[in-house]
Structures are given as C-alpha cells and as structure tokens.
Amino acid sequence: MSDIRLRNVRKRFGTNEVIKGIDLDIEEGEFVVLVGPSGCGKSTLLNLVSGLETLSDGDVFIGERKVNDVAPKDRDIAMVFQSYALYPTKSVEDNITFGMVTRHVPRQAREKALAEVADLLHIDTLLARKPGQLSGGQRQRVAMGRALVRNPDVFLFDEPLSNLDAKLRVEMRTEIKKLHRRLGKTVIYVTHDQIEAMSLASRIAVMDNGTIRQVAPPEAIYEEPVDLFVASFIGSPSMNLFKGRVVENSGLHLEVTDEEGTIHFPVPEALAGPARRYLGRELYLGLRPETIGREGTQRPCRATFAFERMIDVVEPTGPDTLLVFTLGGIEAIARVHPEDKAPVDSKYRFEVNMDRAKLFDPETGKRL
Structure with a gap:
C-alpha cells in the first residue's frame, strides 16, 4: 500500500x-x-x-x-x-x-x-x-x-x-x-x-x-x-473579479459602477437565492476571461448579457486574442477569437456567459 x-x-x-x-x-x-x-x-x-x-x-x-x-x-x-x-x-x-x-x-x-x-x-x-x-x-x-x-x-x-x-x-x-x-x-x-x-x-x-x-x-x-x-x-489569465452591489431592478442584479457608467449584471437564477441575502450589500462577481467574448459569439446558454467598454490593450497569443478593458476600477481581460479583435481605444460590445458567473462574499472570500 x-x-x-x-x-x-x-x-x-x-x-x-x-x-x-x-x-x-x-x-x-x-x-x-x-x-x-x-x-x-x-x-x-x-x-x-x-x-x-x-x-x-x-x-x-x-x-x-x-x-x-x-x-x-x-x-x-x-x-x-x-x-x-x-x-x-x-x-x-x-x-x-x-x-x-x-x-x-x-x-x-x-x-x-x-x-x-x-x-x-x-x-x-x-x-x-x-x-x-x-x-x-x-x-x-x-x-x-x-x-x-x-x-x-x-x-x-x-x-x-x-x-x-x-x-x-x-x-x-x-x-x-x-x-x-x-x-x-x-x-x-x-x-x-x-x-x-x-x-x-x-x-x-x-x-x-x-x-x-x-x-x-x-x-x-x-x-x-x-x-x-x-x-x-488558478487560471491564466486569472478570473476577473468585479466588486458590485446587489440590487433589485426587474430581477436581481449586481451593480458595477465606474467612470464610464453603471452596468447591471443579471444574477444567474442558480445564485439568486443566496445572492438575495446580500440585497443592498456588496459581492464580488467572478468571470473567467473565456466567458467574455464579442457580442453574438458566446455558445448557447441560458443567460447572456452584453455591455460596452473601451479596449485598452490587445494581446495576440496565437489561437486567442486577449482584450484588456477597464470595468469597476480594475483591468479586466476577455479571451476572444483572433478575428474578433478590435483596435485599441475603440468601443467594443462584449457578451458574458452568466451561467458560468461566480459570486463571492467580500468579507470571508467564500464562494456563494
């Protein structure tokens, strides 16, 4: 043995x-x-x-x-x-x-x-x-x-x-x-x-x-x-972590605000129960880079959400291209197909697969 x-x-x-x-x-x-x-x-x-x-x-x-x-x-x-x-x-x-x-x-x-x-x-x-x-x-x-x-x-x-x-x-x-x-x-x-x-x-x-x-x-x-x-x-690039406030707005959303405005990410149905206990309080939203792509390119899933942001950096890696943008005061990364890239300083319509979103308690760090 x-x-x-x-x-x-x-x-x-x-x-x-x-x-x-x-x-x-x-x-x-x-x-x-x-x-x-x-x-x-x-x-x-x-x-x-x-x-x-x-x-x-x-x-x-x-x-x-x-x-x-x-x-x-x-x-x-x-x-x-x-x-x-x-x-x-x-x-x-x-x-x-x-x-x-x-x-x-x-x-x-x-x-x-x-x-x-x-x-x-x-x-x-x-x-x-x-x-x-x-x-x-x-x-x-x-x-x-x-x-x-x-x-x-x-x-x-x-x-x-x-x-x-x-x-x-x-x-x-x-x-x-x-x-x-x-x-x-x-x-x-x-x-x-x-x-x-x-x-x-x-x-x-x-x-x-x-x-x-x-x-x-x-x-x-x-x-x-x-x-x-x-x-x-774990992850290369690592998971994007956005700090936002849980709000009720035609459903449960995580409100992320920065200089470019406010984005309301819909809370996935599977996480709505535990997230509701944080209504009016803050949570971290975790999104892997590959769950953020160009609008219309995400695999079919139950919940997608689109938003617009300016591209700060473009990093070709060969099979993929990394697009760096700012959201909620942090540098975030989306992993897209090379043909879906866009020039730096251009507006870009991102789409998120919210089925793979994670929520974390900001005080304990534990995942909901």
Missing part, C-alpha cells in the same frame, strides 16, 4: 509556523499536485513527507506505517528535485546506478533496472555521456531515471521542470504524465506553475500561507473555486 495520510501536520522554524495543521489523504496511485505562491509551504510540506524535515506536530502515514521517526532512506520514496544534482564526472549510467551500487544491489539486478529505465525514458543512447554533454531535458530524464531504478512506492517531485525552457517544459510534462500512467505509482508534485498543475494532476491542493485552501480535481478547482484566493490564483 502506498497511500499517504497527513494528520494535523505542523512545522515551526523557531516561532514562525510555516505549516499550520494540514490534513490530507492521497490515495494509492494518485497524482496530487501542491500548487501555490512562493513561500506558501509547498516544498516544506513535501520535505515533511520525505523526512528531510522533522515534524513539529502531527503524523505522516505512508500506507499503514507511521513514518514520523523513520529515516528518509527507509520510507520507500524517491525524490526528483529542481536541481538535477548529477555527478558531473560520472557517466549517465553511473549516475543512475550509483544508489544501487552503494546499497550493494547485485550487478545483474542493476543492469536489468538500468535497461528498463533507460528504455522507458528514451535515454538508452546516452548512457556513456557525462551530464555536461546533455541538454536540460536529458539531464532531467537522468535525474528521473535515478529515482525510478529504486522502484519506490511513492515519487516526490519538487519543481522538477522550472529550470527548463518553455518548449522543454511542455515535452517533459507529457513524459511525466505518460510515466505515471505506465507505472501507476503515488506521486506528490510541487510547482508554482498552475498550468503544470492543471495538466498533470488527478487532484490539486491549492496552498496559501501554510494551509490548504482547496483540494479537488483540476476541472473542479477551475470551475468551482472555493474562495477568492483560489479563483484569482
């Missing part, structure tokens, strides 16, 4: 508590990604699971075994770090098999494990080379191979792709996903890159200031964020 359970896990450095009572269950074979801003405690939590840091409080279980006092080498885990940490004077073969040599694994078993891993990672032609003769992606494959030959129950990845360029990161994400599907091992993966998190994870744990805000599959994290922090952190 290689499930992982964290129970009230805490870590203090002096008087500074960096992990604040985390509970998390990871099932056998899951790929769980810890994501959050720098300094939120992602790597510290990973190090507590690995045993590289000692717990201040709480328990860590791997399978049925409590491993609080178990040395890292005895936890049946393997780690892949941001730094490749390869021996520059050793060949690829020696880097991969070095751990097995120190553990006195028989030569035949070493050679078999090396052949399997080299074939799996497509580095079988590189075994005689030194790390200095490899590209960044090849070095990361060697670092992964060193972990794989141990055949552990659990893999821990600490921002393994952050040193690679954009193209290599995409390629290595695909390789890691294929690898997980073939091996079926339990994986905890740390990253600050939300696209990495969304594309790799079976579940994402969004961390902030030593706590976990939400744990859910990527689609649920994206479409149903539990609070303002998750809504604003």
Whole structure:
C-alpha cells in the first residue's frame, strides 16, 4: 500500500509556523499536485513527507506505517528535485546506478533496472555521456531515471521542470504524465506553475500561507473555486473579479459602477437565492476571461448579457486574442477569437456567459 495520510501536520522554524495543521489523504496511485505562491509551504510540506524535515506536530502515514521517526532512506520514496544534482564526472549510467551500487544491489539486478529505465525514458543512447554533454531535458530524464531504478512506492517531485525552457517544459510534462500512467505509482508534485498543475494532476491542493485552501480535481478547482484566493490564483489569465452591489431592478442584479457608467449584471437564477441575502450589500462577481467574448459569439446558454467598454490593450497569443478593458476600477481581460479583435481605444460590445458567473462574499472570500 502506498497511500499517504497527513494528520494535523505542523512545522515551526523557531516561532514562525510555516505549516499550520494540514490534513490530507492521497490515495494509492494518485497524482496530487501542491500548487501555490512562493513561500506558501509547498516544498516544506513535501520535505515533511520525505523526512528531510522533522515534524513539529502531527503524523505522516505512508500506507499503514507511521513514518514520523523513520529515516528518509527507509520510507520507500524517491525524490526528483529542481536541481538535477548529477555527478558531473560520472557517466549517465553511473549516475543512475550509483544508489544501487552503494546499497550493494547485485550487478545483474542493476543492469536489468538500468535497461528498463533507460528504455522507458528514451535515454538508452546516452548512457556513456557525462551530464555536461546533455541538454536540460536529458539531464532531467537522468535525474528521473535515478529515482525510478529504486522502484519506490511513492515519487516526490519538487519543481522538477522550472529550470527548463518553455518548449522543454511542455515535452517533459507529457513524459511525466505518460510515466505515471505506465507505472501507476503515488506521486506528490510541487510547482508554482498552475498550468503544470492543471495538466498533470488527478487532484490539486491549492496552498496559501501554510494551509490548504482547496483540494479537488483540476476541472473542479477551475470551475468551482472555493474562495477568492483560489479563483484569482488558478487560471491564466486569472478570473476577473468585479466588486458590485446587489440590487433589485426587474430581477436581481449586481451593480458595477465606474467612470464610464453603471452596468447591471443579471444574477444567474442558480445564485439568486443566496445572492438575495446580500440585497443592498456588496459581492464580488467572478468571470473567467473565456466567458467574455464579442457580442453574438458566446455558445448557447441560458443567460447572456452584453455591455460596452473601451479596449485598452490587445494581446495576440496565437489561437486567442486577449482584450484588456477597464470595468469597476480594475483591468479586466476577455479571451476572444483572433478575428474578433478590435483596435485599441475603440468601443467594443462584449457578451458574458452568466451561467458560468461566480459570486463571492467580500468579507470571508467564500464562494456563494
């Protein structure tokens, strides 16, 4: 069994508590990604699971075994770090098999494990080379191979792709996903890159200031964020958040006012009940950039709403174009088709899919 359970896990450095009572269950074979801003405690939590840091409080279980006092080498885990940490004077073969040599694994078993891993990672032609003769992606494959030959129950990845360029990161994400599907091992993966998190994870744990805000599959994290922090952190570009007042005006509306005038966004029928409790008070309206397009281009839905605003910036991205406009005192972003773009400083008729709108309490940050 290689499930992982964290129970009230805490870590203090002096008087500074960096992990604040985390509970998390990871099932056998899951790929769980810890994501959050720098300094939120992602790597510290990973190090507590690995045993590289000692717990201040709480328990860590791997399978049925409590491993609080178990040395890292005895936890049946393997780690892949941001730094490749390869021996520059050793060949690829020696880097991969070095751990097995120190553990006195028989030569035949070493050679078999090396052949399997080299074939799996497509580095079988590189075994005689030194790390200095490899590209960044090849070095990361060697670092992964060193972990794989141990055949552990659990893999821990600490921002393994952050040193690679954009193209290599995409390629290595695909390789890691294929690898997980073939091996079926339990994986905890740390990253600050939300696209990495969304594309790799079976579940994402969004961390902030030593706590976990939400744990859910990527689609649920994206479409149903539990609070303002998750809504604003997940997504590229992130969710547009407009502060407005709930008013009754031929139905329930969220009134957003700025220098260009007032816009009354209709509150979706599904949210009318909880929103009515805020009548006369403020709420945040959350709209993903792709839910705002040119008038007449939104997919058929129950509730669309059109409004007009001036375009401040146009950002072509290839398959889409981002239109930046000001609404409610913030810079908002709409994601449109390239053929739907318009010049800067021109008036533009936007249309919103209100079926996908979210409402958040401004005081607690919680989604209604």
